[in-house]
Amino acid sequence: MSSLQPQRTIDELKELRALTGNADGAQRVAWTDTWATARAWMKEKLAGLPVEYETDEAGNVWVTLRGKSDREMLIGGHIDSVPNGGWLDGCLNVMAGLEVLRRIASEGIPPVTVRLVDWADEEGARFGRSLFGSSACSGTMNPDDLRGLVDKQGIKLVDAIAKFGVNLDTAKQSHKQLKNAAAYLELHIEQGPVLESKNLPLGVVLGTFGVERHAIRFTGQSAHAGSTPMNQRRDAFGAAAKLGLEIREIAKRNGGVCTVGSVVTKPGIVTAVVGQCDITLDQRHMEAAALARMLQEAKDASERFAKEENVSVEWNRIWQIHPILFNPDLIELCDESIRETCGVVHRLPSGPLHDAAEVARAGVPTIMLFVQSLRGLSHAKEEDTKEEHLVLCVEALDRLATKTMKWIQSKN
Numbered sequence: 001m002s003s004l005q006p007q008r009t010i011d012e013l014k015e016l017r018a019l020t021g022n023a024d025g026a027q028r029v030a031w032t033d034t035w036a037t038a039r040a041w042m043k044e045k046l047a048g049l050p051v052e053y054e055t056d057e058a059g060n061v062w063v064t065l066r067g068k069s070d071r072e073m074l075i076g077g078h079i080d081s082v083p084n085g086g087w088l089d090g091c092l093n094v095m096a097g098l099e100v101l102r103r104i105a106s107e108g109i110p111p112v113t114v115r116l117v118d119w120a121d122e123e124g125a126r127f128g129r130s131l132f133g134s135s136a137c138s139g140t141m142n143p144d145d146l147r148g149l150v151d152k153q154g155i156k157l158v159d160a161i162a163k164f165g166v167n168l169d170t171a172k173q174s175h176k177q178l179k180n181a182a183a184y185l186e187l188h189i190e191q192g193p194v195l196e197s198k199n200l201p202l203g204v205v206l207g208t209f210g211v212e213r214h215a216i217r218f219t220g221q222s223a224h225a226g227s228t229p230m231n232q233r234r235d236a237f238g239a240a241a242k243l244g245l246e247i248r249e250i251a252k253r254n255g256g257v258c259t260v261g262s263v264v265t266k267p268g269i270v271t272a273v274v275g276q277c278d279i280t281l282d283q284r285h286m287e288a289a290a291l292a293r294m295l296q297e298a299k300d301a302s303e304r305f306a307k308e309e310n311v312s313v314e315w316n317r318i319w320q321i322h323p324i325l326f327n328p329d330l331i332e333l334c335d336e337s338i339r340e341t342c343g344v345v346h347r348l349p350s351g352p353l354h355d356a357a358e359v360a361r362a363g364v365p366t367i368m369l370f371v372q373s374l375r376g377l378s379h380a381k382e383e384d385t386k387e388e389h390l391v392l393c394v395e396a397l398d399r400l401a402t403k404t405m406k407w408i409q410s411k412n
Contacts, residue, residue, distance in 0.1 A: 003102065003103050003106040003107075004099060004100070004102075004103040004394070004395065004398050005099065005102075006096075006099065006390065006391040006392075006394035006395055007391065008099060009092075009095050009096050009098075009099045009390065009394050010387055010390050010391070012045065012095050012098075013087060013088065013091060013092065013095055013390075014087075015041075016038060016041065016079075016087075016091055016095070017087040019037065019038070019041055020034050020035075020037055020038045020041075021087065023381075024084040024381055025081075025083075025084040025085050025086060025087075025380065025381030025383075026081035026082075026084070026085040026086060026087060026089075026091075026381075027081070027083060027084070027085075028079060028080050028081040028085070028091070029080060029081065029082070029083055029123070029125050029126050030080035030120060030121035030122075030123065030125065030126060030132070031121065031126060031127075031157075031160040031161055031163070031164060032126070035079070035080050036164075038079045038080075038091075039061060039079060039118065042061075042079060042094065042098075042118065043061075045098060046063060046098075049063075049065070049101070049102065049105050050065065050066075050105060051063050051064055051065050051101070051105070052064040052066070055165070056137070056173075056174040056177055057136070057166065057167070057170045057171050057172075057173040057174045058120055058132065058133045058136035058137055058166060058171040058172070058174040059120030059121070059132070059133055059161065059164050059165070059166045059171075060117055060118065060119050060120050060133040060134075060136075060137060060174055060177070061117065061118040061120075062115055062116070062117050062177060063098075063101065063115065063116040063117075063118075064113065064114075064115045065101055065104065065105055065110060065113065065114040065115070066109070066113055067109060067110040067111055067112045067113040067114060068109055068110070068111050068112070069111060069112045069113065069408075069409070070113060070180050071112045071113065071180055071182040071408050072112065072113045072114070072115050072180045072181050072182055072183075073112055073113070073114050073115070073182060073183050073184075073185070073401065073404050073405055073408060074115050074116075074117055074181050074183065074184040074185070074359070074364070075093075075097035075100060075101070075114070075115070075116050075117070075184075075185045075186070075397070075401065076093065076094075076097070076116070076117040076118075076119060076134075076184060076185070076186050076355055076356070076359065077090055077091070077092070077093020077094035077095075077096075077097060077117075077118060077119070077186060077187070077188075077355075078090040078091075078093070078094065078118060078119045078120075078121075078122035078123070078133075078355060079091050079094050079118050080120070080121055080122060080123050080125070081123060081125070082123050082125040082379050083125060084380070084381055085123075085379055085380070085381070085383070086189075086377070086378055086379065086380060086381065086382070086383025086384070087383065087384075088189045088383060088384075088385055088390075089188075089189060089191065089378050089379065089383060090122060090123070090188075092187065092188070092189060092371075092385075092390070092393075093186055093187045093188055094116070094118050096187050096393065096394045096397050097116045097185075097187070097397070098116060099394055099398075100394070100397055100398045100401050101114060101116050103398060104401065110405060111405055111406075111408075111409055112182065112405050112408050112409065113180070114401075114405075117177075119131075119132075119133040119134045119137075119355045120132055120133030120164075120166070121133055122134065122354070122355050126151045126160070127146075127149040127150070127151055127157045127160070128149065129145075129146055129149060129157070130353060131353065131355060131357070131358050132146075133174070133355075134355035134358035134359060135358050136171040136172050136174050136175075137172075137174040137175055137177055137178060137358070137359075137362070138175070138178075138358040138359060138361050138362035139172060139175050139362060140358060140361055140362075141171065141172060143168040143169060143171065143172070146158075146168060147168060175362075178359070178362055178364060181359075181364045182364075182365065182408040182411065183327075183330060183364070183365045183366070183367075183404045183407070183408055184356060184359040184360075184364045184365070184366045184367070185330075185366075185367055185368075185369075185397065185400055185401060185404060186354060186355065186356040186359075186366075186367075186368045186369075187368070187369050187370075187371065187393055187394075187396075187397045188205075188350075188354060188368060188369075188370055188371075189370065189371055189372075189373045189378060189383070189385055190203065190348075190370040190371065190372060190373045190376070191351075191352055191373055191376070191377075191378035191379075192351060192352075192373065192376045192378075193373070193375070193376030194346070194348050194376075195346060195348075195370060195371075195372040195373070196372050196373065196374065196375070196376060198346055200342075200344055200345070200346050200372065201342050201371060201372050201386075201388075201389040201392050201393070202338045202341065202342055202345065202369060202370065202371055202372070202389070202392060202393060202396055203338070203345065203346045203347065203348050203369065203370040204331055204334045204335050204338060204345060204346070204347045204348075204367075204369060204370075205326060205334075205347075205348065205349065205350050205356075205367070205368035205369060205370055206286065206325065206326060206331065206347055206348065206349050207286060207323060207324050207325040207326045207349055207350070207360075208323070208324045208349065208350045208352075208353055208354060208356070208357040209256075209257075209284035209285060209286055209323060209349055209350065209351050209353075210284065210285055210286070210287075210288055210291045210320075210321060210322045210323035210324075211282065211283070211284050211291075211319065211320065211321045211353070212281075212282075212283040212284075212291060212294070212295045212317070212320055213280070213281070213282050213283075213317070213318040213319040213320065214280070214281045214295075214315050214316065214317055214318060215278065215279075215280055215315075215316045215318055216240070216243070216278070216279050216280070216281055216302060216313065216314070216315050216316075217276065217277070217278050217313070217314050217316075218236040218237075218239045218240050218276070218277045218278075218279075218302075218306060218309075218311050218312070218313050219236060219275070219276050219311055219312045219313075219314075220233075220234035220235055220236035220238075220239075220273070220274065220275055220276070220277075220309065220310070220311035220312075221233075221234040221273070221275055222266070222267055222272050222273060222274070222275030222276075223272065223273040223275075224271065224272065224273070225270070225271045225272055225273055226271070228273055233273050233309075233310075234273075234275075234309065234310045234311050235273050235274055235309055235311070236265070236274045236275060236276050236277035236309070236311050237263075237265050237274035237277045238274075238305075238308075238309045238311075239277070239302070239305040239306050239308070239309040239311050239313065240263065240277040240279050242301075242305040242308070242309075243260070243279070243281075243298070243301055243302050243305055244260045244263070244279065246298075246301045246305070247259075247260060247281060247283075247298055247301075250294050250297045250298055250301070251283075251294065253297075254285065254290050254293055254294050254297075255285070255290065256283060256284055256285035256286075256290060256291065256294050257283070257284050257285075257351065258281065258282070258283045258284075258294060258298070259281070259282045259283075260279050260280065260281055261280050261282060262278075262279060262280040263277065263278075263279050264277070264278045264279075265277050280318070281298060283295060283298065284351055285323065286323050286325075286349045287323060288322055288323050291323065299315060302315070321353070321357070324357045324360045324361060325360075326356070326360060326366050326367050326368065327360075327365035327366055327367055329365070329407060330365055330366070330367035330404065330407070331347070331367060333367070333400060333403040333404060333407060334367050334368075334369050334396075334400050335347070336399075336403065337369075337396045337397075337399035337400040337403060338369065338396050340396075340399055341392050341395050341396040341399060342392050342396070348370070350368065350370070354368065356368045367400070367404075369393070369396060369397065369400065371385055371389050371390065371392070371393035372385060372386070372389050373385060374386065
């Protein structure tokens with residue numbers, strides 16, 4: 001009889017919701033008192049387990065169950081949330097991982113060392129920089145990019161993290177935590193509608209989308225809305241609007257996703273032709289070549305529309321990350337684990353980024369599994385997953401952990 005108790009995970013998630021949420025949703029924003037309360041609560045849940053607890057230089061929490069081998073299986077997640085967030089995003093991974101850790105610990109010393117990690121500030125909700133702890137640990141973080149960040153209250157990131165003993169200049173020393181990492185597992189709600197549309201509870205994640213994110217500025221000439229004939233206008237918004245529609249066709253053609261998320265016009269008054277229009281473009285794809293193609297097609301289209309409207313266009317990259325494919329062996333083990341749990345499985349990419357992407361970038365064999373999200377909603381208080389699916393995802397993660405430990409042993 002397994003000592004795994006998935007219902008305990010559900011009960012604890014509800015307990016955490018009551019402790020750190022309100023009528024508007026979860027409030028566990030990183031580097032705040034509520035986040036600290038959540039972590040202290042989590043630490044109390046470790047009572048009686050034969051584990052070591054530490055916080056690294058980047059603010060990540062590590063719970064270690066020593067095994068017969070120094071080789072490590074990591075199970076990760078994040079307890080921080082966005083403001084007014086859902087009750088499962090992030091914390092499900094940590095609490096399900098804790099339940100798997102309990103089950104493994106109940107059976108004596110495991111064959112490999114098992115570690116549960118709660119990554120610091122996955123969401124980036126307060127300062128706009130996602131994956132803080134995991135990118136410091138993976139080594140991809142550039143501290144100078146973060147030094148000037150401030151929140152809406154004008155508080156500097158460097159000051160906020162200092163209250164938690166974190167210093168930008170030493171945060172990347174957390175990389176040593178990955179020294180013996182042989183595999184990394186992460187469970188997450190899907191945050192999208194694919195599994196629900198297929199009426200499936202669980203899915204194997206193939207990897208995370210590559211992302212190209214750009215700021216695009218069209219510059220024309222502001223003029224009077226009444227006295228400027230249509231054929232003599234240099235309408236910056238006209239060009240931007242055309243591009244906004246064209247990127248949808250580019251996405252469909254190439255099998256990716258493209259989004260114009262922000263449009264700002266100047267002078268921005270009802271009686272003036274738009275002289276300047278700034279838009280943002282987010283493009284994502286699983287394949288690097290297709291992502292590059294989508295970007296080039298968008299740039300070509302922007303030049304074409306700028307010419308048509310007699311305006312100029314300039315592009316500035318905000319951010320870029322290459323597609324990250326998860327470990328082929330672990331994809332198969334995850335597929336098996338889900339089939340054994342619920343009989344059916346679907347393989348899909350992840351549109352959102354996760355800490356798993358940073359761990360994979362560090363060269364650690366990585367896998368994610370998704371559990372269905374009702375209505376595809378996340379980052380909202382309406383976020384939900386059926387309780388029977390939550391039970392299944394804890395069971396599948398547990399099976400995956402057992403298979404992964406054997407896989408690590410076979411690699412020695």
